[in-house]
Amino acid sequence: MGGSWAPDVSPTSDFSLENLPFGIVTTPDDTSLHAAVAIGSSILDLKVLAAHPGTGLASLFPSLAGHEDVFAQPTLNAFAQLGRAVHREVRSGLRDLLAADTSRPEVLRDSPELREKAILSQRSVRMHLPMAIGDYTDFYAGYHHAFAVGTMFRGAQNALQPSYTHLPVGYHGRASSIVVSGTPIRRPNGQILLDPTAEPKQPITGPSRKLDFELELGCFIARPNKAGEAVGVDEADDQIFGYVLLNDWSARDIQAWEYVPLGPFNSKNFGTTISPWVVLADALEPFRTKPIENLAELQGYLREAKHASVFDIRLEVDLTTPEGDTTTIARTSAKNLLWSFPQMIAHHTLGGCPLRTGDLLGSGTISGPGGLSECGSLLEMTQNGKKEVLLYGMDARTFLKDGDAITLRGVCGEDGARVGFGDCGGRVFSASTTKR
Amino acid sequence: MGGSWAPDVSPTSDFSLENLPFGIVTTPDDTSLHAAVAIGSSILDLKVLAAHPGTGLASLFPSLAGHEDVFAQPTLNAFAQLGRAVHREVRSGLRDLLAADTSRPEVLRDSPELREKAILSQRSVRMHLPMAIGDYTDFYAGYHHAFAVGTMFRGAQNALQPSYTHLPVGYHGRASSIVVSGTPIRRPNGQILLDPTAEPKQPITGPSRKLDFELELGCFIARPNKAGEAVGVDEADDQIFGYVLLNDWSARDIQAWEYVPLGPFNSKNFGTTISPWVVLADALEPFRTKPIENLAELQGYLREAKHASVFDIRLEVDLTTPEGDTTTIARTSAKNLLWSFPQMIAHHTLGGCPLRTGDLLGSGTISGPGGLSECGSLLEMTQNGKKEVLLYGMDARTFLKDGDAITLRGVCGEDGARVGFGDCGGRVFSASTTKR
Ligand SMILES: [Ca+2]
Ligand SMILES: [Ca+2]
Ligand SMILES: [Mg+2]
Ligand SMILES: [Mg+2]
Ligand code: NI
Numbered sequence: 001m002g003g004s005w006a007p008d009v010s011p012t013s014d015f016s017l018e019n020l021p022f023g024i025v026t027t028p029d030d031t032s033l034h035a036a037v038a039i040g041s042s043i044l045d046l047k048v049l050a051a052h053p054g055t056g057l058a059s060l061f062p063s064l065a066g067h068e069d070v071f072a073q074p075t076l077n078a079f080a081q082l083g084r085a086v087h088r089e090v091r092s093g094l095r096d097l098l099a100a101d102t103s104r105p106e107v108l109r110d111s112p113e114l115r116e117k118a119i120l121s122q123r124s125v126r127m128h129l130p131m132a133i134g135d136y137t138d139f140y141a142g143y144h145h146a147f148a149v150g151t152m153f154r155g156a157q158n159a160l161q162p163s164y165t166h167l168p169v170g171y172h173g174r175a176s177s178i179v180v181s182g183t184p185i186r187r188p189n190g191q192i193l194l195d196p197t198a199e200p201k202q203p204i205t206g207p208s209r210k211l212d213f214e215l216e217l218g219c220f221i222a223r224p225n226k227a228g229e230a231v232g233v234d235e236a237d238d239q240i241f242g243y244v245l246l247n248d249w250s251a252r253d254i255q256a257w258e259y260v261p262l263g264p265f266n267s268k269n270f271g272t273t274i275s276p277w278v279v280l281a282d283a284l285e286p287f288r289t290k291p292i293e294n295l296a297e298l299q300g301y302l303r304e305a306k307h308a309s310v311f312d313i314r315l316e317v318d319l320t321t322p323e324g325d326t327t328t329i330a331r332t333s334a335k336n337l338l339w340s341f342p343q344m345i346a347h348h349t350l351g352g353c354p355l356r357t358g359d360l361l362g363s364g365t366i367s368g369p370g371g372l373s374e375c376g377s378l379l380e381m382t383q384n385g386k387k388e389v390l391l392y393g394m395d396a397r398t399f400l401k402d403g404d405a406i407t408l409r410g411v412c413g414e415d416g417a418r419v420g421f422g423d424c425g426g427r428v429f430s431a432s433t434t435k436r
Numbered sequence: 437m438g439g440s441w442a443p444d445v446s447p448t449s450d451f452s453l454e455n456l457p458f459g460i461v462t463t464p465d466d467t468s469l470h471a472a473v474a475i476g477s478s479i480l481d482l483k484v485l486a487a488h489p490g491t492g493l494a495s496l497f498p499s500l501a502g503h504e505d506v507f508a509q510p511t512l513n514a515f516a517q518l519g520r521a522v523h524r525e526v527r528s529g530l531r532d533l534l535a536a537d538t539s540r541p542e543v544l545r546d547s548p549e550l551r552e553k554a555i556l557s558q559r560s561v562r563m564h565l566p567m568a569i570g571d572y573t574d575f576y577a578g579y580h581h582a583f584a585v586g587t588m589f590r591g592a593q594n595a596l597q598p599s600y601t602h603l604p605v606g607y608h609g610r611a612s613s614i615v616v617s618g619t620p621i622r623r624p625n626g627q628i629l630l631d632p633t634a635e636p637k638q639p640i641t642g643p644s645r646k647l648d649f650e651l652e653l654g655c656f657i658a659r660p661n662k663a664g665e666a667v668g669v670d671e672a673d674d675q676i677f678g679y680v681l682l683n684d685w686s687a688r689d690i691q692a693w694e695y696v697p698l699g700p701f702n703s704k705n706f707g708t709t710i711s712p713w714v715v716l717a718d719a720l721e722p723f724r725t726k727p728i729e730n731l732a733e734l735q736g737y738l739r740e741a742k743h744a745s746v747f748d749i750r751l752e753v754d755l756t757t758p759e760g761d762t763t764t765i766a767r768t769s770a771k772n773l774l775w776s777f778p779q780m781i782a783h784h785t786l787g788g789c790p791l792r793t794g795d796l797l798g799s800g801t802i803s804g805p806g807g808l809s810e811c812g813s814l815l816e817m818t819q820n821g822k823k824e825v826l827l828y829g830m831d832a833r834t835f836l837k838d839g840d841a842i843t844l845r846g847v848c849g850e851d852g853a854r855v856g857f858g859d860c861g862g863r864v865f866s867a868s869t870t871k872r
Contacts (some may be wrong), residue, residue, distance in 0.1 A: 134570075134611060134612055135610060135611050135612050140698060150697075154697075161696050161697065162629075162636075162637040163627070163629075163637075163639070163693050163694055163696075166627060166638075166639050167627050167639075167693075167694065169694070169698055169701075170698070170701055171607070171608070171698040171699050171701055172607070172608040172609055172610055172701070172705065173608055174571060174608055174789060175570060175571050175611070176570055176571050176789070176790045176791070176792050176795070177663060177788075177789055177790055179663075186663070186664035186788050188786070188787030188788055189666065189786055189787055189788075190786060190787050191599070191602060191603050191735060191786075193598075193599075200598075201598040201599075201602075202602075202733065203599070203602050203603075203735065204735075205735045205736065205737060205786070208787075227613060227615075227622070227706075227707070228622035228706075228868060229868060230625070230868065251787070254787065257599050257603075258599055258603065258605070259697065259698075259699075260597050260599075260697070261586075261590075261597065261695065261696070261699070262576060262605055262606070262607040262695075262699040262700065263607050263695075263697070263698040263699025263700075264698065264699075265605075265606055265607055265608070266783070266784070266786060266787045266789065267787075269608070269784075269787065269789040270663075270664075270787040270788045270789055271663070271788075297638065299627060299639065299640075299641045300641065301641060347702070348702070348705075350624070350625055350626060350627075350641070350702060351624030351625055351626050351644075351687070351690065351702045351703075351705065351706040352613075352622050352624055352625075352706045352707075352868065353610060353612070353613055353702065353705040353706055354612045354613055355612070356612050359612070432664060432665060432666065432788065
């Protein structure tokens with residue numbers, strides 16, 4: 001298929017015509033939050049498109065009849081809730097409008113007036129959280145990460161709990177501190193046990209000395225399930241709106257002291273960064289592949305008819321020092337999961353827990369099988385601070401310093417038809433000095 | 437001080453003139469959610485009061501000027517966000533309006549027309565969730581419960597982690613499954629390891645056989661804190677809107693198999709019941725007392741100037757069988773906490789986690805020091821199913837049966853001036869039979 005008539009769609013852009021991810025923007029002409037799609041280095045402002053006299057959203061996208069204000073909302077929740085069949089129709093209609101050989105050139109391609117208002121440079125717009133997130137759940141499906149970290153903390157014998165291969169382990173995260181890419185992240189203060197071997201155990205309170213990132217894939221829920229009603233694993237794909245990259249910032253010293261027996265709390269709840277563009281579930285369909293093989297005898301509710309249940313997304317992590325030197329410290333693939341998102345959804349709802357439109361699921365940290373260059377966290381990469389990661393600029397890290405920025409990237413497909421996420425980045429700044 | 441002119445304010449009512457808790461109702465004349473206060477066996481409909489020609493909300497409560505629609509909202513969040521000084525003024529103004537010797541008899545007491553519309557029997561209204569709950573955090577501050585359960589699962593030596601006396605342990609709960617008193621609770625299906633000693637460990641999937649309740653006090657946040665900024669322990673009381681009773685329904689068999697290392701998940705996220713009336717923070721002030729003594733050397737951010745930092749609320753748990761026999765199976769006091777809510781808030785925000793208006797904090801299960809009749813869960817009361825609790829009607833329980841109802845009650849103060857919560861109840865019904 002051909003390319004787009006939109007300006008500056010580089011062959012290496014994450015946002016080819018095959019992608020068309022949705023986001024929430026403010027623009028120089030409209031400072032109220034509203035929806036857009038990304039195309040190359042531009043956006044198509046969907047609120048402007050919908051409001052244009054003579055366009056008629058429902059004539060372009062019949063399934064949006066009665067929902068003409070859906071792109072003027074401050075979040076994508078109303079659109080997400082319409083379900084995958086609607087997302088598919090709208091995305092394919094937008095692909096036609098933006099294609100060089102569009103079947104409706106008069107709507108946008110050959111309408112200079114609308115083009116000037118609706119096609120804006122990404123540099124000129126500001127991105128916001130794409131969804132109102134009611135609940136956020138973080139899973140632990142990255143097998144290589146879970147095994148490496150478990151070994152570090154509990155020894156290879158007890159690295160993984162017996163339940164790990166039987167159910168997708170997850171915990172409830174903090175929705176209020178999820179921020180969009182670009183938001184600065186303050187180093188947390190917390191209780192830390194400096195010497196775990198000393199008795200009696202007396203913690204101190206201060207800035208985390210082991211601030212880390214976690215490379216994850218995030219998944220947004222489209223359709224809610226009713227309280228008390230489980231979602232079948234083979235129906236769960238229909239509940240999914242789309243995907244983002246997710247950095248689950250983690251303070252390892254705070255985590256070590258607090259996490260037994262009820263799980264991570266302040267070590268995680270100070271901030272979670274997501275990429276701003278939601279890559280729709282349909283855009284990732286061509287990149288399905290098999291997950292890590294699970295040798296356990298699975299419970300019926302977790303057995304999938306589809307074998308290619310995860311996505312081969314090329315993932316990278318960049319660390320940029322305060323001096324501005326950038327090093328790619330990790331490369332792996334999003335296929336390195338023991339559990340698929342449909343399995344996570346089936347498990348999450350097994351007991352009747354209601355998922356709502358806009359709820360966010362994290363995959364858990366994704367690391368590859370190939371050693372230190374494939375680690376999705378510094379904890380693994382530095383063996384909990386024992387080894388340094390070497391950086392450009394004659395620098396090195398065990399954990400993150402103030403002024404460091406972490407940027408996650410993820411992309412599928414060939415040049416000219418890439419489906420990528422754009423940057424998921426955040427820079428760390430110094431802890432507060434309030435009374436401790 | 438004297439009583440209220442409102443009808444049927446029994447001396448044993450939870451809702452004396454000294455209480456005036458806020459809730460969200462629908463009424464025979466108005467099926468849109470809106471605010472009310474409870475007085476005796478009646479409610480005062482605040483939306484009707486505000487809309488009455490000639491009343492003028494801001495003339496009654498000057499601090500509500502510019503917020504005249506605050507009681508027509510579907511939740512109490514907008515009111516909560518106005519802060520404790522406003523809650524205090526409004527509550528004291530309402531107390532005057534409802535007092536037998538009101539200083540403004542013409543407004544309500546002597547206005548038969550408005551009284552008829554605004555004073556309604558509680559039996560005629562329906563109660564709803566009082567707040568939009570962004571995030572829900574459950575703490576574990578009930579020392580006697582934590583010690584007893586820890587002993588059961590990990591032995592007396594390891595009953596409490598070394599961190600337990602240094603920080604208020606908590607974990608993020610599930611906001612989407614919080615329901616108001618009276619909502620039926622479906623027994624969850626889940627993965628269960630029937631024989632934990634057998635190797636290899638192979639779970640089954642089915643309805644929980646160890647369904648339990650947890651007696652807790654819940655606390656709603658009034659004012660948000662900014663991301664990155666901690667709330668000082670002595671300022672934290674000003675962040676609190678009010679309190680409810682909370683039943684953290686728990687499936688002990690699901691919990692045992694899933695909770696290591698990331699904490700409880702499906703064992704808790706199928707439902708949490710709260711009482712419908714929010715008892716404002718000011719209404720509980722007269723009932724302050726000291727918490728359980730903590731012998732650890734506390735970190736500075738947890739040291740409170742106020743010593744009487746918890747509330748002496750008399751708590752009771754009723755179990756009603758499907759046959760309709762009711763037994764009070766536990767009695768204790770809400771003072772049995774090692775940590776106060778201000779300490780929980782100071783800890784929760786230490787790393788900068790933003791609490792938002794409407795966020796809910798649970799105390800953790802509250803048990804007394806006096807043995808089995810003071811237990812806030814069946815887990816403790818039956819020693820994890822080893823002993824039966826005897827019930828009226830020649831019945832007995834280890835864990836909950838389908839058709840059982842649990843009702844929590846809590847009250848402070850003397851007859852004629854009681855400050856209570858009303859019922860926090862829910863009845864269990866059978867698990868779904870979807871494919872497992
Ligand atoms: Ca994580
Ligand atoms: Ca609890
Ligand atoms: Mg996080
Ligand atoms: Mg619960
Ligand atoms: Ni939430």
